[in-house]
Amino acid sequence: LCVPSTFINIHFQYIFFRQVDVIEGCRLPVLRKNQENEDEWPLAEILSVKEIPGRKLYYVHYIDFNKRLDEWVTPERLDMKKLQFPKKEAKTPTKNGLPGSRPSSPEREVPQAQQKCLPTKTSIPDFQVLQQQVQPPTITVHLCFDFLSPLFKSSQNGTARRPMPNQPGRKRKQPPNCGGTDEDSQDSSDGIPSAPRMTGSLVSDRSHDDIVTRMKNIDCIELGRHRLKPWYFSPYPQELTTLPILYLCEFCLKYLKSLKCLQRHLTKCNLRHPPGNEIYRKGTISFFEIDGRKNKTYSQNLCLLAKCFLDHKTLYYDTDPFLFYVMTEYDSKGFHIVGYFSKEKESTEDYNVACILTLPPYQRRGYGKLLIEFSYELSKVEGKTGTPEKPLSDLGLLSYRSYWSQTILEILMDLKPDNGERPQITINEISEITSVKKEDVISTLQYLNLINYYKGQYILTLSEDIVEGHERAMQKRHLPIDPKCLHFTPKDWSKRGKW
Amino acid sequence: MSKLSFRARALDAAKPLPIYRNKDLPDLNDCVSINRAVPQMPTGMEKEEESEHHLQRAISAQSVFREKKENMVIPVPEAESNITYYDRLYKGELRIPKQLFHIQPLGLDNEQPDYDMDSEDEILLNRLNRKMEIKPIQFETMVDRLEKASTNQMVTITEAKLLLNEDDYLLKAVYDYWVRKRKNCRGPSLIPLIKLEKRDGSTNNDAYVAFRRRTEKMQTRKNRKNDEASYEKMLKLRREFSRTVTILEMIKRREKSKRELLHLTLEVVEKRYQMGDFTGEVLSEVTAPLAEKPVYTVPITVTNGNRHNHKAEIKIKSGGLPYHGYHHVSVKDEDPFDFVRPKKKYTRREPLCRPGRPAKRQHIVNKADIKQYDFHSSGEEDYPLSPTSEPDEENDPDGTFAFRRKAGCHYLPCLDQTSGLLWDHPELAGLDALRHRQSLTALSVPQRCVGLARRRVGRGGRVLLDRASSDLDGVLKQLDSGVFSSSFPKGLSDPQVPTQNHRTMPGSASSLTDLLSNIQALRWRFFRPRSTQGDGSGEGRTGRPSMDNRLSGGLFVHTKNSGSGELLLNPIVKTAGSTDCIISKTLDSAGAHFAASAVISAPGQVNNENKPDNTSVNGVVQPLGTSRPPHSTSTSQGGTGLDRSGRTPSSCGPLLPASHSTTPQSLPNHRGHGSAVSPAHHHHNARPSPSSLKLATMATSSLDRVPKVTPAISSMARDNHEPERLALNGISETTVPMEVT
Numbered sequence A: 001l002c003v004p005s006t007f008i009n010i011h012f013q014y015i016f017f018r019q020v021d022v023i024e025g026c027r028l029p030v031l032r033k034n035q036e037n038e039d040e041w042p043l044a045e046i047l048s049v050k051e052i053p054g055r056k057l058y059y060v061h062y063i064d065f066n067k068r069l070d071e072w073v074t075p076e077r078l079d080m081k082k083l084q085f086p087k088k089e090a091k092t093p094t095k096n097g098l099p100g101s102r103p104s105s106p107e108r109e110v111p112q113a114q115q116k117c118l119p120t121k122t123s124i125p126d127f128q129v130l131q132q133q134v135q136p137p138t139i140t141v142h143l144c145f146d147f148l149s150p151l152f153k154s155s156q157n158g159t160a161r162r163p164m165p166n167q168p169g170r171k172r173k174q175p176p177n178c179g180g181t182d183e184d185s186q187d188s189s190d191g192i193p194s195a196p197r198m199t200g201s202l203v204s205d206r207s208h209d210d211i212v213t214r215m216k217n218i219d220c221i222e223l224g225r226h227r228l229k230p231w232y233f234s235p236y237p238q239e240l241t242t243l244p245i246l247y248l249c250e251f252c253l254k255y256l257k258s259l260k261c262l263q264r265h266l267t268k269c270n271l272r273h274p275p276g277n278e279i280y281r282k283g284t285i286s287f288f289e290i291d292g293r294k295n296k297t298y299s300q301n302l303c304l305l306a307k308c309f310l311d312h313k314t315l316y317y318d319t320d321p322f323l324f325y326v327m328t329e330y331d332s333k334g335f336h337i338v339g340y341f342s343k344e345k346e347s348t349e350d351y352n353v354a355c356i357l358t359l360p361p362y363q364r365r366g367y368g369k370l371l372i373e374f375s376y377e378l379s380k381v382e383g384k385t386g387t388p389e390k391p392l393s394d395l396g397l398l399s400y401r402s403y404w405s406q407t408i409l410e411i412l413m414d415l416k417p418d419n420g421e422r423p424q425i426t427i428n429e430i431s432e433i434t435s436v437k438k439e440d441v442i443s444t445l446q447y448l449n450l451i452n453y454y455k456g457q458y459i460l461t462l463s464e465d466i467v468e469g470h471e472r473a474m475q476k477r478h479l480p481i482d483p484k485c486l487h488f489t490p491k492d493w494s495k496r497g498k499w
Numbered sequence B: 001m002s003k004l005s006f007r008a009r010a011l012d013a014a015k016p017l018p019i020y021r022n023k024d025l026p027d028l029n030d031c032v033s034i035n036r037a038v039p040q041m042p043t044g045m046e047k048e049e050e051s052e053h054h055l056q057r058a059i060s061a062q063s064v065f066r067e068k069k070e071n072m073v074i075p076v077p078e079a080e081s082n083i084t085y086y087d088r089l090y091k092g093e094l095r096i097p098k099q100l101f102h103i104q105p106l107g108l109d110n111e112q113p114d115y116d117m118d119s120e121d122e123i124l125l126n127r128l129n130r131k132m133e134i135k136p137i138q139f140e141t142m143v144d145r146l147e148k149a150s151t152n153q154m155v156t157i158t159e160a161k162l163l164l165n166e167d168d169y170l171l172k173a174v175y176d177y178w179v180r181k182r183k184n185c186r187g188p189s190l191i192p193l194i195k196l197e198k199r200d201g202s203t204n205n206d207a208y209v210a211f212r213r214r215t216e217k218m219q220t221r222k223n224r225k226n227d228e229a230s231y232e233k234m235l236k237l238r239r240e241f242s243r244t245v246t247i248l249e250m251i252k253r254r255e256k257s258k259r260e261l262l263h264l265t266l267e268v269v270e271k272r273y274q275m276g277d278f279t280g281e282v283l284s285e286v287t288a289p290l291a292e293k294p295v296y297t298v299p300i301t302v303t304n305g306n307r308h309n310h311k312a313e314i315k316i317k318s319g320g321l322p323y324h325g326y327h328h329v330s331v332k333d334e335d336p337f338d339f340v341r342p343k344k345k346y347t348r349r350e351p352l353c354r355p356g357r358p359a360k361r362q363h364i365v366n367k368a369d370i371k372q373y374d375f376h377s378s379g380e381e382d383y384p385l386s387p388t389s390e391p392d393e394e395n396d397p398d399g400t401f402a403f404r405r406k407a408g409c410h411y412l413p414c415l416d417q418t419s420g421l422l423w424d425h426p427e428l429a430g431l432d433a434l435r436h437r438q439s440l441t442a443l444s445v446p447q448r449c450v451g452l453a454r455r456r457v458g459r460g461g462r463v464l465l466d467r468a469s470s471d472l473d474g475v476l477k478q479l480d481s482g483v484f485s486s487s488f489p490k491g492l493s494d495p496q497v498p499t500q501n502h503r504t505m506p507g508s509a510s511s512l513t514d515l516l517s518n519i520q521a522l523r524w525r526f527f528r529p530r531s532t533q534g535d536g537s538g539e540g541r542t543g544r545p546s547m548d549n550r551l552s553g554g555l556f557v558h559t560k561n562s563g564s565g566e567l568l569l570n571p572i573v574k575t576a577g578s579t580d581c582i583i584s585k586t587l588d589s590a591g592a593h594f595a596a597s598a599v600i601s602a603p604g605q606v607n608n609e610n611k612p613d614n615t616s617v618n619g620v621v622q623p624l625g626t627s628r629p630p631h632s633t634s635t636s637q638g639g640t641g642l643d644r645s646g647r648t649p650s651s652c653g654p655l656l657p658a659s660h661s662t663t664p665q666s667l668p669n670h671r672g673h674g675s676a677v678s679p680a681h682h683h684h685n686a687r688p689s690p691s692s693l694k695l696a697t698m699a700t701s702s703l704d705r706v707p708k709v710t711p712a713i714s715s716m717a718r719d720n721h722e723p724e725r726l727a728l729n730g731i732s733e734t735t736v737p738m739e740v741t
Helices: A003-017 A123-132 A139-156 A259-268 A296-307 A367-382 A394-414 A427-434 A438-447 A464-476 B028-037 B053-065 B119-131 B136-149 B157-163 B168-184 B227-275 B281-292 B297-318 B334-345 B356-372 B387-393 B396-401 B416-423 B426-437 B473-478 B481-492 B497-503 B512-520 B589-601 B612-618 B623-627 B629-644 B657-662 B667-672 B679-683 B690-704
Strands: A027-029 A043-052 A055-062 A071-073 A221-223 A226-228 A246-248 A277-282 A285-291 A322-331 A334-344 A351-353 A356-358 A451-454 A457-462 B017-021 B439-443 B448-457 B463-468 B550-552 B556-558 B567-575 B579-587
Touching (some): A246 A259, A296 A334, A322 A367, A356 A367, A394 A427, A394 A464, A427 A438, A438 A451, B119 B136, B119 B168, B136 B168
Parallel strands (some): A221 A246, A457 B017
Antiparallel strands (some): A334 A356, B448 B463
């Protein structure tokens, strides 16, 4: 079966019969509501097609939108007139996670996305390409393909349409042999891991990125009072992925297939708080420390839940090298999980956070900043500077930048003139005070545009709007972490053998 | 500022940065362009996503307004927080405790079934509840157990019955229901579980497999460099711990056996007491048939038990005298025997292992002594181990002297079947039994044959000779060393003798000549004093140890050696098929040197000097001849080999101790049997060395392998260099039935 010619056939079919056959890899504008509840037609890529009785559903990824907005759509939302077929070279989708494969400037202009603009790529060039390769189509081939397309999806995990380009420094993952996690996987520097490296990192190297993990697999999770729509794939037991709702015990996070099961489970589960040591409590906010080795079940359940909202992390390896800090909010029912961050027991790269998540119902209420603050408080106790593990997600970047900005501005603005001299501070000092790694301090100063070169030396300048903005932000700030309420003794994990 | 052309210095994190307010610097705008000199830091995001326009919109909104506007946030899928049944679901309230929660390392909660009943199960439950009462938790526990017991295959109904201790009707109902439900189940288990990795690596790409173990390879980077080493250490530690567990297990078994033995012994004593069997007649009647198929467990425990007994007695008797010159005079008859008997009843071991035992015991004795001299390496080498018998045999006295296999040694299997010919003659049973445990033994001073005896090592390295009396004693008495020395050389000069005499019945040896021929024919082991090969320590002793053995009433023998070492002759009386008297001698540690050499030869068998070359000369029968045909041939060959190698007959040690002193060289003899012994050793003439000792032990130990040992006279070998030698004089005049251990 010749895949490229098949695409051509479909193209022809589209042209001649107006009978649309949208397959994986096609791009076309798809209707979605924006936050103002207005219609917009961003370009989207079809990742998967499924047939439920009566109709087809298409799993679409909106180009230049985060994956978390990917969704199943009905055919009515597809703008067939602007359908683009996958190019012969099975063009790598933009979202295949190849780092650096597409240079872009962070300061890029915001696209005029609110209009129904189709991003730069129109269908015309594609058509031209296709037409050059047109050969007399045969219906048989088309049928043949149509017949086989589900097979493609299932047997090849959808990778058939987009073989990974052989880029230098990156290789499509080969199934490693049994003992096959050799030096490759140990050393991140050679960049060709056969399995994710076994350091404490939870970073997904994206080598396992395929159609399965690119798609959300859980429809809905019920956790305590909340119903959450997962954002990303999470490796819950496969038989549970077909459920309309996955039920989680709010306290032990056990996954259950039905409300009845949850009810039964609750008669046996007497937890009313995360099963760890409470190391911080102030007001209703508590933090619990959970050892990923000692409390595997909870750690795994937590990871599974968190994976629903974290894109770049993987649960490839066990949780042993991690500590989990779960933030809870107390009410008369118990200590409800709000968010958490995980942390390597020993980090070789100064990471003080591996994964960090505020559960969606609690987002945008300052909890994220509290989590971040807490992670730096731990680093302060340890006497280290730390940085979150990369890559950051969009929300992660915004949250961290916001935290760093506020923390650094706080320090700068509190500096008082020293007997008439202009107050001054080194970057190292900022880093020491805040436990924020030097590089993050610099990037924040840069981002805030505070560093200037004046009369032969670098200076920090505080503009009016920066100061105002900061003061406004601090007013809205939640109660901060109170170091006095922290009961935490860092352990030297290197002396404990293996984690 | 027009100085834009110069290059700004790099930003120095250690350099103080003055802080200005913008209003203080009206001319700041001029220098903005230099800002680029500071390298742009990466955001830490994936490049792909940095361009996502919700993010870009948010970032630009922030940079414009310095604050997020409501509509500028990054949209996320919605979440609802209005579960109405929440309060019904999560019942009860939690009062916040004053203390922070601290979780105990070990789970507090009792084991609850992981399986949670669903509504389908509830229907079944309701149906069942009409007939009997079954609680949900009970049902869940049942299913939980069934699930957990099923791996790839579901448990069968019979297994289920074992698994669940439930009423049959209920069990059947639940089991059938479970089977049906599981067949319809889409997942691999009714308890949804995370997919686990498979060892074959086939799941490495499976997106649903999570939490793989990280154990494949150790992290060796950076600060984790030591991990691999420590990991290996841990592995080793683990192995050793498991070995410890095994050993403890064995100890447990041993101690149990000992207790059993004790009980049986007690029983025997009681029974005998009731029967009035004070003379041991009944016992011997009973044991005689047993002796035909010798049970060699006996000597072992016997020795052990005895050793303690004797020690105790010695202590009492000797009073304050540390080591010197006390006589050990008394032996308790009953006890030691009683140790014997129950053992005889035991047939715990396969016959195969038995024959090796006595030899082994002796060997251990040997080793013990060697240890004193730090000759660890030898002796143990080619120990014919029947491993099965090992653990149990390690009764306490062996403790540190327990046999250990050595790397690079050949351990030959025991050749018990070869001794078969000895047992072909039932009429000889008693004697044979005796003979297989004891050896003919001669002492150097006075030069005489003490009859059948057996050596072992007592505490502190003393060598004890357990003498046994037999009806041959009369004959044996004539066989004192004087006789040997004069008569044997001629007779034994012919290496062919053993084979010629092969057919002679050892047991029927009622005359001296028969006996001699038996000895010659290697059917009887005979230990004689030899010219000594010493240990390397070279400690000279001047005292001439003399042994004075007296057997009083057949019960007591005491031996004394003058000089530095003393020998204790413990009279040990033993009743076997015939009445035995076993004389044991104890060498104390002061006499360690010669004790060592004695022991070396002791376990055994033929002494070095009378070995191959002397076999013929002295008429000492190599035990090998009878018990181990292959070896016997090799021995004799060894003899010839020696001749070939140019040894002069003169160097062959005569039996007489006196003559031995002139020919200390005995080692070559061992060449015959010990493959490990190299011919080169026979050049150690007159120069006793540790190696010679080792060789000796090696040789003897190889002999020890002989499963059924022909009795022989063992002689105490002595320190080299010393003209005087220790002689153990055994007198086996006892005819009184005695039992000793």
